[in-house]
Amino acid sequence: MLSRQDNETLTSVGPGTPMGELFRRFWLPALLSEEIAECDGAPVRLRLLCEDLVAFRDTEGRVGIVDAYCAHRRAGLFFGRNEDCGLRCVYHGWKFDVNGQCVEMPSEPHDNPQTHSVRIKAYLTAERNGVVWVYMGPRESVPALPDFEWSRLPERQHTATKRLQSCNWAQAVEGGIDSSHISFLHSRTEPVAGAPSNRYHASDRHPVFEVSDAEHGLVIAARRHAEPGTYYWRVTQFLLPCYTMIPPVGNFTESSQEPYDGHAWVPIDDETTWTWSFSASPARVYRDEEMAFRGGRQGFWGPVDEGYRPLLHRDNDYGIDRARQRTSNFTGIEGIPNQDAAVQESMGPIVDRSQERLGASDRGIVRFRRLMLKLARELEQGQAPACANDGARYNVRPVSMLLPRDVPVLDGAAALMRGAPTQPS
Structure with missing residues (x-):
């Protein structure tokens, strides 16, 4: 048997938990390639390790796994438009690329200096044999993909x-x-x-x-x-x-x-x-x-x-x-x-x-x-x-x-x- 404290440690995987941080040091299967088969297709809701995310395949075929919510007013990006190498929030048009970088703020003045300083959470992805993998840990210590x-x-x-x-x-x-x-x-x-x-x-x-x-x-x-x-x-x-x-x-x-x-x-x-x-x-x-x-x-x-x-x-x-x-x-x-x-x-x-x-x-x-x-x-x-x-x-x-x-x-x-x-x- 385990103590209740050890059981909680074993089973809790959210950000900042001991087991959650351990999981974040590994690449994990995130979704099947068939779920986002189409470039500029509909984004997909994704929840992993207690985090709400969305996944999308951009115009050039790159897969992004990013925060589920827009940096502006926290509207859901699941409803966004996947177009021109980015996911555009339908609330005010802010657009984010697969790296989480805000690339357009059409509701703001063209010379707004914060356009390129705004980011949303984005995770590294890789794709092999029909599976999209995600790495949710620190960027300074990215591990190798598992060679299954x-x-x-x-x-x-x-x-x-x-x-x-x-x-x-x-x-x-x-x-x-x-x-x-x-x-x-x-x-x-x-x-x-x-x-x-x-x-x-x-x-x-x-x-x-x-x-x-x-x-x-x-x-x-x-x-x-x-x-x-x-x-x-x-x-x-x-x-x-x-x-x-x-x-x-x-x-x-x-x-x-x-x-x-x-x-x-x-x-x-x-x-x-x-x-x-x-x-x-x-x-x-x-x-x-x-x-x-x-x-x-x-x-x-x-x-x-x-x-x-x-x-x-x-x-x-x-x-x-x-x-x-x-x-x-x-x-x-x-x-x-x-x-x-x-x-x-x-x-x-x-x-x-x-x-x-x-x-x-x-x-x-x-x-x-x-x-x-x-x-x-x-x-x-x-x-x-x-x-x-x-x-x-x-x-x-x-x-x-x-x-x-x-x-x-x-x-x-x-x-x-x-x-x-x-x-x-």
């Missing part, structure tokens, strides 16, 4: 999508690094079928965890009994500050060739989160049906509406079917993302961790909390997270594999955990 393998794979070998989640970022992350719940939450009551991993999850429901510090965060390995003389290992990656990578389901003989998935759990504010889902297929192009399944609003991570809000949610009980719960589906809720959301959101917007009773299967969660609190406190003392400045640390993969029982998991999985090297430009 999916962010540099060719077209049709990667996907990215997102969905709204109505809870704090930390309880969402904790679901992503918890391998023990797979044997329950995502299980079926009918006879086990499909990939061999399903059989291992069903037959060994209390995995043994080994958690190791890593340059990028944590390596969380869950061990289950498999065939005689072997263990089945699921190796989940936690990457600072809010990323997880999900071990693939495969035949365990060429795990490095299997497509894999991951998440980014980006705080909107203290009580809501953007759950990003990405996938990487390092060895081959996705088939059409795989692209539809892994990406888009109606695929595996959906269904969501035009605003990326899930169609199954708290107000309709996530579509629970009690008859199916009795006969075939452990929860009666269809879809892994909806099952995860149901239990994580059922804890409340911010779970009271002082009331928990943790067990051996929660080792990864305990280490995650300790790490995040440690880094937030170190930053308060002036020590920035080293991981943020080395994008190569993010070039890792999750692993599912069978190993002889006498082979340590970090030795047996070392080669498979490395992503493909970045090609020189």
Whole structure:
């Protein structure tokens, strides 16, 4: 369990909070490129880390993420005109470029000296493989972009999508690094079928965890009994500050060739989160049906509406079917993302961790909390997270594999955990 004070530190992400300042030292996924696909198109509302912002793509294709309010009288820039390389407030015509610089004040005299001294808050942006990234920290210490393998794979070998989640970022992350719940939450009551991993999850429901510090965060390995003389290992990656990578389901003989998935759990504010889902297929192009399944609003991570809000949610009980719960589906809720959301959101917007009773299967969660609190406190003392400045640390993969029982998991999985090297430009 955590003290109430530590829980508040872990979950509060607004400006000036210890965890909020830690998040601001990293690049974060802000929105999908498809949301602002058109030059001079409509601006988009964006709320991140308790800050109200707007995003727009200017005439030259540059993406701006700026304060949601005009510097003049604080009118909302969402209603602004995106034109001629700037976002113009419709109240009095003041216009701001992607850097937040006021470039026109048509309601003021032409020789007004303050025109070029007025700015609004603006953040650095970058764009890779269909995702717009934002850096919300100090300009004197801009980190490297994280070198995720999916962010540099060719077209049709990667996907990215997102969905709204109505809870704090930390309880969402904790679901992503918890391998023990797979044997329950995502299980079926009918006879086990499909990939061999399903059989291992069903037959060994209390995995043994080994958690190791890593340059990028944590390596969380869950061990289950498999065939005689072997263990089945699921190796989940936690990457600072809010990323997880999900071990693939495969035949365990060429795990490095299997497509894999991951998440980014980006705080909107203290009580809501953007759950990003990405996938990487390092060895081959996705088939059409795989692209539809892994990406888009109606695929595996959906269904969501035009605003990326899930169609199954708290107000309709996530579509629970009690008859199916009795006969075939452990929860009666269809879809892994909806099952995860149901239990994580059922804890409340911010779970009271002082009331928990943790067990051996929660080792990864305990280490995650300790790490995040440690880094937030170190930053308060002036020590920035080293991981943020080395994008190569993010070039890792999750692993599912069978190993002889006498082979340590970090030795047996070392080669498979490395992503493909970045090609020189």
